[in-house]
Amino acid sequence: xxxxxxxxxxxxxxxxxxxxxxxxxxxxxxxxxxxxxxxxxxxxxxxxxxxxxxxxxxxxxxxxxxxxxxxxxxxxxxxxxxxxxxxxxxxxxxxxxxxxxxxxxxxxxxxxxxxxxxxxxxxxxxxxxxxxxxxxxxxxxxxxxxxxxxxxxxxxxxxxxxxxxxxxxxxxxx
Numbered sequence: 763x764x765x766x767x768x769x770x771x772x773x774x775x776x777x778x779x780x781x782x783x784x785x786x787x788x789x790x791x792x793x794x795x796x797x798x799x800x801x802x803x804x805x806x807x808x809x810x811x812x813x814x815x816x817x818x819x820x821x822x823x824x825x826x827x828x829x830x831x832x833x834x835x836x837x838x839x840x841x842x843x844x845x846x847x848x849x850x851x852x853x854x855x856x857x858x859x860x861x862x863x864x865x866x867x868x869x870x871x872x873x874x875x876x877x878x879x880x881x882x883x884x885x886x887x888x889x890x891x892x893x894x895x896x897x898x899x900x901x902x903x904x905x906x907x908x909x910x911x912x913x914x915x916x917x918x919x920x921x922x923x924x925x926x927x928x929x930x931x932x933x934x935x936x
Contacts, residue, residue, distance in 0.1 A: 763803060764800050764912075765909075768909075768912065768913055769800070769803060769804065771916045772800050772803065775801070775923065776806075778924070779860075780810055783859075784860055785857060786801065786810055786811050786861070786919060787813055787814065787853060787856040787861045787862075788801075788811075788813075788814040788815065788852065789814075789827055789848040789849060789851065789852035789863035789885075790817070791823070791864060791866070792865060792868045792911060793864050793912055794816055794818060794908075796909075796911075797916070798811065798814030812856050812857050812858040815855070820839055823844070827848050827851025827852060827854075828855075829844055830847065840865050840882075840883060841883060842897060844865055845863050845864070845865050845883035845895045846863075846895050847893075849862065849863040849886055850887055852887075853887055853889050858889070859888065860887070860889070860919060860922045860923060861885070861886070862884065862886055862915045862919050862922075863885035863886075864882055864884050864885075864915055865883050866880075866881055866882030866898075866907070867879050867882075867907075868904045868907045868908050880899050881898070881899055882897075882898040882899075882914070884898060884915060888922055898910075
C-alpha cells in the first residue's frame with residue numbers, strides 16, 4: 763500500500779519513539795489519515811501511535827481540535843496558524859507526547875495565487891512546548907502532494923522525537 767522507503771522511515775520513527783517512550787498523535791486534513799495509516803501499517807505500532815484525527819472540514823477542526831472559528835475565518839484553513847492550532851489541539855485531546863498536523867491544497871483544484879496547489883503547512887508540537895510549523899510546497903498532482911506530505915510529516919515527527927525544533931521554509935525555527 764505504501765512505498766517501501768516510506769515504510770522504512772515509519773519503522774525507524776516508531777523504533778525511536780518506542781525507545782524514547784514517546785506516543786504520537788496526528789491531525790490531518792489534506793492527507794485524510796495517510797500519515798496515521800502509514801504508521802499503523804507497521805506491526806506493533808499501537809505502542810507508539812496514540813490516535814489520529816482526520817479533520818478535513820473546518821467544522822471538524824473546530825469540534826475535534828478546538829481550532830478557533832475566528833482563526834479559520836481570518837487566516838483560512840491552509841495557514842501556519844491553523845497548522846499549529848491543529849497540533850496543539852491534537853495533543854490536548856490525546857495522551858500523546860508529540861503531534862504532527864497537516865493542512866494544505868492537494869489539488870487538482872482549490873488553489874489560488876496566494877495558496878497554490880501543492881502548498882502545505884505542517885504543525886509540530888511537543889507536550890508542554892510551543893508549536894512550530896513548516897511551510898512546504900510540493901510539485902505534481904494530488905497523489906504526489908499527499909505522498910510528499912506524509913514523508914515530510916514522518917521526518918518532522920522524527921526530529922521532534924529527538925528534541926530538535928522544527929525548521930520553517932526559510933531554514934529557521936518558526
